[in-house]
Amino acid sequence: QKEVEQDPGPLSVPEGAIVSLNCTYSNSAFQYFMWYRQYSRKGPELLMYTYSSGNKEDGRFTAQVDKSSKYISLFIRDSQPSDSATYLCAMSPYSSASKIIFGSGTRLSIRP
Amino acid sequence: DTEVTQTPKHLVMGMTNKKSLKCEQHMGHRAMYWYKQKAKKPPELMFVYSYEKLSINESVPSRFSPECPNSSLLNLHLHALQPEDSALYLCASSLGQLETQYFGPGTRLLVL
Numbered sequence: 637q638k639e640v641e642q643d644p645g646p647l648s649v650p651e652g653a654i655v656s657l658n659c660t661y662s663n664s665a666f667q668y669f670m671w672y673r674q675y676s677r678k679g680p681e682l683l684m685y686t687y688s689s690g691n692k693e694d695g696r697f698t699a700q701v702d703k704s705s706k707y708i709s710l711f712i713r714d715s716q717p718s719d720s721a722t723y724l725c726a727m728s729p730y731s732s733a734s735k736i737i738f739g740s741g742t743r744l745s746i747r748p
Numbered sequence: 749d750t751e752v753t754q755t756p757k758h759l760v761m762g763m764t765n766k767k768s769l770k771c772e773q774h775m776g777h778r779a780m781y782w783y784k785q786k787a788k789k790p791p792e793l794m795f796v797y798s799y800e801k802l803s804i805n806e807s808v809p810s811r812f813s814p815e816c817p818n819s820s821l822l823n824l825h826l827h828a829l830q831p832e833d834s835a836l837y838l839c840a841s842s843l844g845q846l847e848t849q850y851f852g853p854g855t856r857l858l859v860l
Contacts, residue, residue: 644788670848679752679838679851680791724790734779734804734845738790 639663642725642739650747655712659725659739662706666737667730669701671710674722674741683723684710715746751775752852754839760858763829769855771822771839779845780822782814783838785854791838797822798845829859 642659649655657671668687672680684699686692692699700709708727712719725739752773761767771780779798783791796804797816811833813825822839836856840849 668848672851677836677854677856679754679836679840679853682848682850685848726790730846734781734796734798734842734849735793736849741788741790 637662638740640725640727640737640739643742644740646743646745648745648747649715651715651717653715653746655710655715655719655744655746657710657712657723657725657742657744659708659727660706661708661727661737663729663737664703664706665729666727668728669699669708670726670736671697671699672724672726672738673719674724676721680724717746717748720745752839752841752850754837754852754855756855757853758856758858760860761826761829762860763831765829766825766827768826769824769837769839769857771824771841771852772820773841773850773852774820775841775843775850776819777841777843777847777850778819779842779847779849780816781840781842781849782812782822782824783840783851785836785838787835791851795824796845803845826857829857831859833857834859 671684674680698711722741782794785791795814815823836854839852842849
C-alpha cells in the first residue's frame with residue numbers, strides 16, 4: 637500500500653463547477669499537508685498549506701484535513717479553464733518535515 | 749525576489765558527458781532541495797541541503813553530485829548518466845527544513 641493515495645484522473649468538469657480532489661494516507665505521523673498545482677512542463681506551485689484538521693480557505697480554494705480519517709481534500713469553486721492542471725497532494729511528518737511525500741497527482745481539465 | 753530560478757531550461761547530453769544544473773534563490777531560504785520527476789509521476793526527493801550542508805541523500809547514485817557553494821545557489825553535477833535518468837529535475841527552497849517548499853520551473857534533461 638502506498639503511503640499516499642490519490643486518484644490520477646483524468647477529471648473533466650465544465651467551467652463554473654465545484655471540483656473536489658482527494659487524497660488518503662496511511663502514516664499517522666504526517667503533520668503537514670499541502671496541495672500543489674503543476675501545469676504541463678512546469679514546476680509545482682504551492683496552493684495551500686495546513687498542519688491541522690479542519691478547513692482553510694484562500695479565494696476559490698478550500699483545503700480540508702481530517703486526521704481521524706486520514707483524508708484530505710481540495711475544493712475549487714467557480715472553476716476556470718486556467719485551473720486545468722495536475723494537482724498534487726503532499727504531506728510530511730513533523731520529525732522530518734523536509735521529506736515530502738507526494739500523491740501521484742490528479743489531472744484536471746475544465747471545459748469552457 | 750520571490751522565485752526559484754533554474755538553468756538551463758532544457759539539456760541534452762550523451763552518456764559520457766559532464767554537465768551541471770544550476771538553481772538560485774534570493775529569498776533568504778536556508779534549505780534547498782533537488783527532486784527528480786518522471787513523466788506523469790510525482791516528484792521524488794534526491795537531496796536536501798540545510799545551511800549549505802547536505803542533510804539528506806535519498807540513496808542517489810554517485811553519478812549525481814550535489815553542491816551548495818553558498819546559501820543562494822545549488823548545483824547538481826551530472827556525469828556518466830544513463831538514458832533512464834532522463835527526467836525533469838526540480839529545485840526547491842524553503843525558509844527552514846520545517847517550512848513550505850517553493851519549486852523552480854525545472855530543467856528537462858534528456859540523456860542519449
